[in-house]
Amino acid sequence: MELEKYVEGRVRSVIDKHEIKGKIAVALSGGKDSAVCFYILDKFGLEVVPFHINLGIEGYSKECYEKSLALCKKLGYELEVVEGMKVNSCSMCGTVKRYIMNKFAYERGCDYLATGHNLSDLITFAFNNLASVNILNFRGMKPLLEGKPEYKMVAKIRPLYYLKDEECRAYANIKRIPYAEGKCPLARQAPTVKIKEWLHELEREKPGILLNFLKSFSKIEDKMRKEGKPNICKVCGYPAYHDVCKFCKLKSRKKN
Ligand code: AMP
Numbered sequence: 592m593e594l595e596k597y598v599e600g601r602v603r604s605v606i607d608k609h610e611i612k613g614k615i616a617v618a619l620s621g622g623k624d625s626a627v628c629f630y631i632l633d634k635f636g637l638e639v640v641p642f643h644i645n646l647g648i649e650g651y652s653k654e655c656y657e658k659s660l661a662l663c664k665k666l667g668y669e670l671e672v673v674e675g676m677k678v679n680s681c682s683m684c685g686t687v688k689r690y691i692m693n694k695f696a697y698e699r700g701c702d703y704l705a706t707g708h709n710l711s712d713l714i715t716f717a718f719n720n721l722a723s724v725n726i727l728n729f730r731g732m733k734p735l736l737e738g739k740p741e742y743k744m745v746a747k748i749r750p751l752y753y754l755k756d757e758e759c760r761a762y763a764n765i766k767r768i769p770y771a772e773g774k775c776p777l778a779r780q781a782p783t784v785k786i787k788e789w790l791h792e793l794e795r796e797k798p799g800i801l802l803n804f805l806k807s808f809s810k811i812e813d814k815m816r817k818e819g820k821p822n823i824c825k826v827c828g829y830p831a832y833h834d835v836c837k838f839c840k841l842k843s844r845k846k847n
């Protein structure tokens with residue numbers, strides 16, 4: 592009971608602080624985090640539109656779809672499935688997912704796109720970017736990323752922003768939320784997997800350190816708020832940081 596209240600309270604604080612209302616597209620990966628995210632937003636009585644992207648990853652995508660579907664059935668929703676581009680690496684997958692998630696939410700006229708990114712994910716992402724001096728990626732380390740309608744960019748919300756991996760997993764288990772246990776075969780080699788293990792070890796030794804990291808990392812962004820304005824992709828008209836968006840570049844590379 593304690594944990595349930597804690598988890599829901601953390602989500603509540605994000606929703607209330609940012610006054611989230613209206614239609615929310617919820618990206619279901621089949622994993623525990625987005626499942627918990629969806630479950631709690633529904634529990635709060637918010638208007639949610641669940642969807643899943645089929646990434647065609649052998650030995651993985653099928654289970655993800657089935658678990659997403661099972662959760663939607665349990666909560667009385669239809670699941671929309673969007674066919675993604677067939678991906679063969681982790682970084683490619685990230686580009687494809689981000690693109691399709693935004694496009695889906697935009698086309699459905701949603702006010703927000705909600706993802707299952709949690710505290711552990713965000714800090715792992717931050718360390719990984721730090722290691723490769725990807726400073727611009729420190730934009731977007733907040734629970735809410737405002738939308739820019741003129742760029743067809745939907746606002747993004749991360750309801751699990753203050754929650755660690757194990758808290759999300761425990762919540763999913765208590766509530767008997769169906770989720771895929773497997774790890775993506777493409778991600779097994781990714782450095783982020785190791786970084787995350789290391790961060791969790793550190794957190795066990797120094798409880799609270801992840802939250803402190805998050806506080807510091809999210810300040811980097813404020814310092815460069817004014818820079819890095821997005822463009823519109825010349826090919827598809829969705830947001831891009833260059834003339835042509837990363838997704839369209841991938842697509843044309845695949846054709847050639
Ligand atoms: P990941 O990039 O796998 O860490 O996932 C981060 C978030 O993106 C998840 O919590 C989901 O909200 C969303 N997501 C990941 N994969 C999918 C997918 N195949 N379909 C829909 N949403 C996804």
Ligand code: ZN
Pocket residue numbers: 824825826827828829835836837838839840
């Ligand atoms: Zn494009």
